Amino acid sequence: MSTLASLAGSAPKRVLPGFGLSLGISLTFVSLVLLLPLTGLFGQLAGVSLAEYWAIVTDGRVVASYLVTIGAAAVAALANAVFGLLLAWVLVRYDFPGKRLLDALMDLPFALPTAVAGITLATLYSSNGWMGGLLAPLGLEVAYTWVGIALAMAFTSIPFVVRTVQPVLEDMPHEVDEAAMTLGARDGVAFRRVILPHLWPALVTGTGLAFVRSLGEFGAIIFIAGNTPYETEITALMIFVRLQEYDYAGASAIASVVLAVSLLLLLAINVWQGRFVRRLHGGNG
Amino acid sequence: MSIRLHNVAKTFGKPGRQTRALEPVNLDIHDGELVGLLGPSGSGKTTLLRIIAGLESADREPAGRILFGDRDVTQVHVRDRRIGFVFQHYALFRHMTVFDNVAFGLTVLPRKSRPSSGEIRARVLRLLEMVQLEAFASRYPAQLSGGQQQRVSLARALALRPDVLLLDEPFGALDAKVRQELRRWLRHLHDELNFTSVFVTHDQEEALELSDRVVVMSNGRIEQIDAPDTLYRAPANRFVFEFLGDVNHLEGEVRNGVLTCGDARLAVELPDGPEELLLRPHEVRLTEAPNAEAHLPVTVTAISPVGAEVRVELEADWLAKPWLATVRHADFERLELARGQRLFAVPRRWHRFPENRDAATHRTSEAIS
Secondary structure, three states, X not given: OHHHHHHOOOOOOOOOOOHXXXXXXXXXXXXXXXXXXHHHHHHHHHHOOHHHHHHHHOOHHXXXXXXXXXXXXXXXXXXHHHHHHHHHHHHHHOOOOOHHHHHHHOOHHHHOOHHHHHHHHHHHHOOOOHHHHHHHHHOOOOOOOHHHHHHHHHHHHHHHXXXXXXXXXXXXXXXXXXXXXXXXXXXXXXXXXXXXXXXXXXXXXXXXXXXXXXXXXXXXXXXXXXXXXXXXXXXXXXHHHHHHOOOHHHHHHHHHHHHHHHHHHHHHHHHHHHHHHHHHOOOOO | OOEEEEEEEEEEOOOOOOXXXXXXXXXXXXXXXXXXXXXXXXXXXXXXXXXHHXXXXXXXXXXXXXXXXXXXXXXXXXXXXXXXXXXXXOOOOOOOOHHHHHHHHHHOOOHHHOOOHHHHHHHHHHHHHHOOOHHHOOOOHHHOOHHHHHHHHHHHHHOOOOOEEEEEOOOOOOOHHHHHHHHHHHHHHHHHHOOEEEEEEOXXXXXXXXXXXXXXXXXXXXXXXXXXXXXXXXXXXXXXXXXXXXXXXXXXXXXXXXXXXOOEEEEOOOOOEEEEEEXXXXXXXXXXXXXXXXXXXXXXXXXXXXXXXXXXXXXXXXXXXXXXXXXXXXXXXXXXXXXXXXXXXXXXXXXXXXXXXXXXXXXXXXXXX
C-alpha cells in the first residue's frame, strides 16, 4: 500500500536515485515480454461468444485433460515437496564428497531441453527400457500412464523446491535447533515445531511454483504420456491439437483457463506468504 | 548443582590437520556459583562452555569426565542434561510469540511429565513477570529490542528450572547501557534463584563485575581461576595481568639496585640483569620533581577526562610505547596539567613476570605516597 502512495507522487523526494528510470524500464520489459503475448491471447478470444467459450472449455475430453493434468501435477508437486526438502536439507546441512556435483545437478532439469528429458524418460520406462523392464514383472506401468506424466512433471519441476528452500535453510542459524535441543526437544519435535515453520513459506512457494510449472509442461510429458483420449491427455496437448487444426480461438480459450488457474494460485501464495513473512520481521516486512 | 570437569580436551578437524581448541582442563564450579569464562577470541572459552552444555563432545582421548553434582553427564545428550543455555544472538524461535517461546521447553516434555496447559500458562507468565516482559507475551521476537529478546531467551532457558545455566556471551550483541543494566539484573536473578551459572565473555569488566570467580583462558588453557579482586591484585602471570587492563612497560638494565633506561632511573631491589616491569595506569603518580628512588622524566602528549578520573598519555625518549596514567581530578587541577608539560612519573607499585611462571613479583613502594 505504501508503494502505491509513493507512486502517486505524494512521498518526499527519495534518497535512492533511479526510481523513475528503473521502474520505467522494468514496466516496459514486463509489458513486452509478458503482457503483450497475454493480450494477444485474449485478443484471439474476441471472436468467440460466451456460449462458444463455455462449450470449448467444458468439452468432455478437455475436462478429462484438466483432471489428468491437475491430478498428476498435484502428485508431482507433493512428491517434490518431500524430496526437494530432503535434497535441500542434505545439501545445506551435511558435508560429503561430491556435494558440489549434486548441487549442480539440481539445475539440470532447467538446463535440459524438456523434449530431451521426455524422450529419455519414455525410453527408460517403456516396457523394453531399463526401468520399464524392471518394473513390468511387478505389474507396474509407468510409461503411457498418468504415473509417467507425474514422473515427467516431477523431473522438470524439482529445482523449484530445492532452490527456494535451500537459501532459507542456509540462512537459518544452527543455534535455533541447538536452542530447541537444550530445551529438551527430541529431533522429530524440533524439526516439526522449529525448523519446518521456518522453511514453511519457502517450501509452499517452491511447491506452488513446481505445481504451476507442471500445469504448463508439454515437451517432457508428451513422449511419455501415451496421449490416450480421456485417460492420458494433458491440457497442454489439447491446446497443441487445437493449434494444429488452426483453431486459434479454441486453443486460446483452453489456454486462458490454464492461465487463470496458475495466476490465481501464484497470487494466493504471494498474499499468504506476505502475511507470514511480515510476522517474522516485526510487522514491517 | 556443582560442575566438575576432569581432563576435558577438544580437538577440531580431521586427523592430520587438527587444531587443539582446548588443552586438557580441570575445573571445579561450586553449587550456586556464578563463574565467568574470560579470554580473547580463540582462547577456547566458548568451546568449554559448549562442552559443559553437551552441544560439543569432548575428545575421547584423553578420556575426560563431566559431572553435575554426583551425576556423570559425560555421555548424556544435551537434551537430557537439564541445562539452560542462552545464546549470544538470542536464537529465539521467530515464528512463535514470546509466550510460546518461553513455553516451548514445557510443551515438548513427554506427556506424562508435562504440566497441564493451565499450569504452563501460569509458569510462563510468572517467568515473563520476572524478566519484566509480561506485557509483551503476544508479541513476536522481531518486535522486541535486543535487550528484551535476550531477556526472553533467559526466561525460556529458566522455564525448565535447569540445574545449571550456561550463557554464551549473553550481552555481547547489546549496546553498553543495556549491557550494564542486564548485567546487574542477571546478578540479582542469580542471587535470588541461586542456580549455578557459567557465562562466557571477552569483556574483562563484565567478568570482574559479574562473577564470583573468573576463569581466565588463553590458547585453550586455563591461566588462572580466582575471585575478581584477587585476580586483579595478584595475577598469576603476565597474560592475565595484560588481559585484565591497560599496562605500561618499563624495560631496562638493573645494576646495583637501580634500573636504568636512557635517562630514566628507578631504584629496585632486584639482582643485576635486564628487567621488564609492568605498571597499571593508576599505579603511576605524576609529580613536578623527581625523588630519590625514581627519576622518570615524561612529557604529557594527550589529556582526556573520562568519568571519575583523567587519562593522561605520556611520552619520553626512553619509552618504546607511550604510557597511560590516570590521575584524580584534584591532582589534575593541582598540577595544572597541559599538553607538552614535562613532569616526573613515580610508580606507586609495579609488577614483574619473569619467564619462570611462578616467580611473579608485585612490589609496592611504601616510601612514596
